[in-house]
Amino acid sequence: MASKPRIKDIAALAGVSPGTVDRVLHGRGKVSEASRIAVEKVLNEVNYTPNLYLSSISMRKRFRLAVAIPECVAGEYWEQVRAGILRAVREYDSIDITCDFFHYNQFDLFSCRSTFERVAEGEWDAVIIGPTFKDETIVLANHLNDTRTPYVYVDSMVDGTSPMCFFSADQQVCGYLIAKLIHQITPEGSDYVLCQAKRVGDESANNTLMRKIGFMEFFRERGLENNIRRLIFSAARPEDNEELVGDFFERNPDIKGGAILSSRGGVMADYLKRHGRSDIRLVTLDLTRSNIEGLRDGGIGFVICQRPAQQGFSAVKALMMNLVFGQTMKRDNYMPLDIVTEENLPYYNDLTELTE
Amino acid sequence: MASKPRIKDIAALAGVSPGTVDRVLHGRGKVSEASRIAVEKVLNEVNYTPNLYLSSISMRKRFRLAVAIPECVAGEYWEQVRAGILRAVREYDSIDITCDFFHYNQFDLFSCRSTFERVAEGEWDAVIIGPTFKDETIVLANHLNDTRTPYVYVDSMVDGTSPMCFFSADQQVCGYLIAKLIHQITPEGSDYVLCQAKRVGDESANNTLMRKIGFMEFFRERGLENNIRRLIFSAARPEDNEELVGDFFERNPDIKGGAILSSRGGVMADYLKRHGRSDIRLVTLDLTRSNIEGLRDGGIGFVICQRPAQQGFSAVKALMMNLVFGQTMKRDNYMPLDIVTEENLPYYNDLTELTE
DNA sequence: CTGTTAGCGCTTTCAT
DNA sequence: ATGAAAGCGCTAACAG
Secondary structure (H helix, E strand, O other): OOOOOOHHHHHHHHOOOHHHHHHHHHOOOOOOHHHHHHHHHHHHHOOOOOOHHHHHHHOOOOEEEEEEEEOOOOOOHHHHHHHHHHHHHHHOOOOOEEEEEEEEOOOOHHHHHHHHHHHHHOOOOEEEEOOOOHHHHHHHHHHHHHOOOOEEEEEOOOOOOOOOEEEEOOHHHHHHHHHHHHHHOOOOOOEEEEEEEOOOOOOOHHHHHHHHHHHHHHHHHOOOHHHEEEEEEOOOOHHHHHHHHHHHHHHOOOEEEEEEOOOOHHHHHHHHHHOOOOOOEEEEEOOOHHHHHHHHHOOOOEEEEOOHHHHHHHHHHHHHHHHOOOOOOOOEEEOOOEEEOOOOHHHOOOOHHHHO | OOOOOOHHHHHHHHOOOHHHHHHHHHOOOOOOHHHHHHHHHHHHHOOOOOOHHHHHHHOOOOEEEEEEEEOOOOOOHHHHHHHHHHHHHHHOOOOOEEEEEEEEOOOOHHHHHHHHHHHHHOOOOEEEEOOOOHHHHHHHHHHHHHOOOOEEEEEOOOOOOOOOEEEEOOHHHHHHHHHHHHHHOOOOOOEEEEEEEOOOOOOOHHHHHHHHHHHHHHHHHOOOHHHEEEEEEOOOOHHHHHHHHHHHHHHOOOEEEEEEOOOOHHHHHHHHHHOOOOOOEEEEEOOOHHHHHHHHOOOOOEEEEOOHHHHHHHHHHHHHHHHOOOOOOOOEEEOOOEEEOOOOHHHOOOOHHHHO
């Protein structure tokens, strides 16, 4: 057999018609025991793999995706998720997919609620959700369960729901890793500051919490938890920090390292730079525009990247694999936590990766 | 227009037949000026994208790939490249691709030469090359140029040839990064050892050279080049190292960090572990089985990963995009240099990544 | 229950 | 030069 076996070949070998083979393959329609066995016998001998693109075109199917995620600010996290989604949709261009975006204000519960309600009103073949508010997500998830619409999460899992799968990073490990890195690049006996951006709902609260747990775990293991200071700063209005943060560092002269367990590291880096505190090393999260700048000018030592674009890409791919090709994948999918420095930064486009 | 426009739709709009549209789209056959303009006008208005899988099946094309790479040892670099290639072939299962592997002994020039000759004898639609010996690669590349067979490199570029593209990591940056990491995790004023595995041809020589340049560059920038010691050890026969390496560390008591600019870090880690020298931190290359072990038990601090599986995957994808879909991509493709620690290791399967 | 047939979108051949 | 028609592999509707 030079080329790949086709349904027609299998039919001939089994002494039945192509129609029957199709029925056996997909378990649809009625097939006599005898034919089924004959076909299955042949299938076991030849390694048949269907041409899935042909199959999807023959079925004349269209796929309507809804994407419910926070608003996308240029150069920030969710825009990268969105870019990954769009890339995947383009990659599956041969399949008739359309993709409707529903963005909500991640700092506004009511915005999330009404957006999710609009999503629930539509008819979708599948939904991608970027969860921020737990309760609203559960409502939407329940609705999708009722209507038997598959859905997947990006960025985080929401307990008490049953998505087809989710794409996220292990946040506790993320926090632990940040702690380890900041500890490694500072002198023995330093103090550390754990900075938290004041803005409420900046991230899915649970994610930040898990990161903090991992972060503290590292220092506790080493009996260094007393070297950790806390600082709450304003991401929305950096000018408010001048006094606040200035006071803080004056009172804590031994601080040599800082961690920001959100994507707002750039704000701190900027402050330190303006005040000539290049002795304080920072580690933060996500390759946002301002963090990239911080890496480049040395204000930030390491950035941990959760591959947002790949999360979006994978979400679409997982749904397509399931809807079109009937394939299932494991539910829990953790992205690598990329450690990005000034040196390897140029190669982490997170988008070119997906071209492969 | 609810659904995607088809050739038939375009034909109708332009007042010609589907056959003519196809001719215009692909510039094949003869088409009158008038029809061409009419069709192009419509094409500019509707955003036509062909269903490429359908197209490739209609053309009844088959693609035969040859893959000429070093022998694959389980758990080592080239096996991961191979896994990525196989994954991609499976992903493009709907296209009729076959893939023949030709493995050579990367330590044996004659093995490489005769293997490449066998590749040159075959008829291929495209070839993937993992170069080790420069001259033999050039011979093969020239032959492929003559027969107008597209080829791509994985692992490294070979100057003086013109592949369709290559997938590699920037080796100089890689060396620089290793230097930076080892410097960061060791106390101020340490000495460092740059270890080199004795085995000839262990890597494409040029790769190792570039890494060394990057490595030294880092220390030179900081005026620390005199803190670098050199050590040549045996990767093939670890037992030879007992005395050799033991002597070395006795004569150089201030060494606190070591770099191995090949994938053989595990051998050194093993030595240090057996001799209770957990104070010496190591950084090395590639997620081989033994390096993974070293990361896990703490003998190795960081491993830099060049994403071999993704290189293989991308190589196939690039060729398919070109052969089947007529798309071209940029020639130079640098993989990210992943910094792997004990913590993020579990998420760097490098294969699950490709599932996306 | 099952074989036959028409059709999916794209390409190619063959008359015209 | 160009339209009509057949074919690629797969599915679905329709007879029987």
